[in-house]
Amino acid sequence: MASNSTGEQRSQTQSRRKQPSQQQLHQLNRSVSLSIQLVRLAICGLGASTIAGTTISIVNPPKSPIAAKVEPPVPPAPPVPQIDLLDPTTASAKLHNRLQVLNQKKTKLDASYLFINTELGEHSEWGADRVLPAASTIKLPILIALFQDVDAQKVNLAEKLTIDKNSIAGGSGDLQAQKPGTQVSILVAATKMITISDNTATNLLIARLGGKSALNQRFRNWGLSTTTINRPLPDLEGTNITTARELARSMMAIERGNIVSAASRSQILNIMRRTTGNTMLPQGLGAGAKIAHKTGDIGSLIADVGSIEFPTGKKYLAVVLVKRPYNDPSGPELVRKMSAIAYDYFQTAAPTPIVSPTSTPKNTSGFSDNVFIKKKPQ
Structure with a gap:
C-alpha cells in the first residue's frame, strides 16, 4: 500500500x-x-x-511624356526702330548760309536748330545733336506716351486725376491754384500741359504714366538716346535734357502716324495747334499757315518745336533751341527771324506736299526706321 x-x-x-x-x-x-x-x-x-x-x-494621374503639353518658344523681341542720321547730300547750302549769317550777328546767343522738308529730305541744321535743357519741350514726348497708352486702352481720357501737394508746381499753368483733392480729367490735363504749358498737369501725367524712370525707358525704346526726365516740372535748372534732332524725330513720328493711331494723331495735332505761346516760330510764318507746336522757356534757354503747314498743304518741321543771357528778349527775336527765313525758303523750294494718312497706320513701339526718306512716286 x-x-x-x-x-x-x-x-x-x-x-x-x-x-x-x-x-x-x-x-x-x-x-x-x-x-x-x-x-x-x-x-x-x-x-x-x-x-x-x-x-x-x-x-493626379502621372503625366505621360507623350501627352505633356509643349509650350511654344517665346519669339524674340523685335529690334528697336532707329532713325538714321541726316544724309549730308540733302543739306541746303542756300538755307544754311541765310541762317548762319543771321546767327553770327547774335553773339550773345547760342542756337541749335533743325529745319527740314521731310518729303524731300532737304534741310539745314546746326548743333542738332548737342545735349541741351529741354525746358517744356519735354512735354512733347510725354504727350506721345500718353496717347500710346490711350491706344493700348491702358488710359481713358475721361479718367480723373487728383491734384495733391506733390504734383502742384509753380511757373506756368493754372492748376497750381487748385486745392489738393481737386480732380481733373486726363484730357484736360494733357490739353493744359501743351496749350498753356501747365506744370502741375505735367506732373500728374508723369505719375499716371508710371513715373520718370518708366517714361525714360519708353523714350529709349523709341530710339531717343538723350531725351530724359530727371526731375518734375518746373525744371528751372535745366536738368531735363534733349536735342534738336530728337525733338524733330518726335514731331515727325506724330506726323507720319507710325507711333500712335490715326485718331490719337489727330487729337495730338489738334491740341498742339491750340498752343497759346505764339511769340516765336508762329511769328515768322506767312498768312494762312498753320502750326502745331510746343514751346519751352526756363530763362537761360528758350525753345520751340513744331510742324508747319503752308496754305497749299506742304509741310516742314522746325526745331530751335537758344541758350541766352537770362530772359534776354533777343532770344525769341532770333527764333522769329529764323522761322521767317525757313518759311520763305521752303515755300518755294518744297514743291511736294506731305500727304496725311488716309487709313489707320500700324501701331509700333517706336519711330519709323528713317524719317528722312523721300516719298516714292505713286
Missing part, C-alpha cells in the same frame, strides 16, 4: 510539472494578443497605402 501511494504522488507531481502555471498562461495570452494586433496594424497600413495610392493616381 505504501508503494502504490508513493507512485501516485510521483505521477501527480509529474502531471503538475507538465501543465503550465496560471502566470505562464497569462504571459502567453498577452504575447499572442500583441502579435495579432501587430498583424492587424500591418494589414491596415498596407490597405491604407493602397487606397491612398489609388486615390492619388485618380486625382
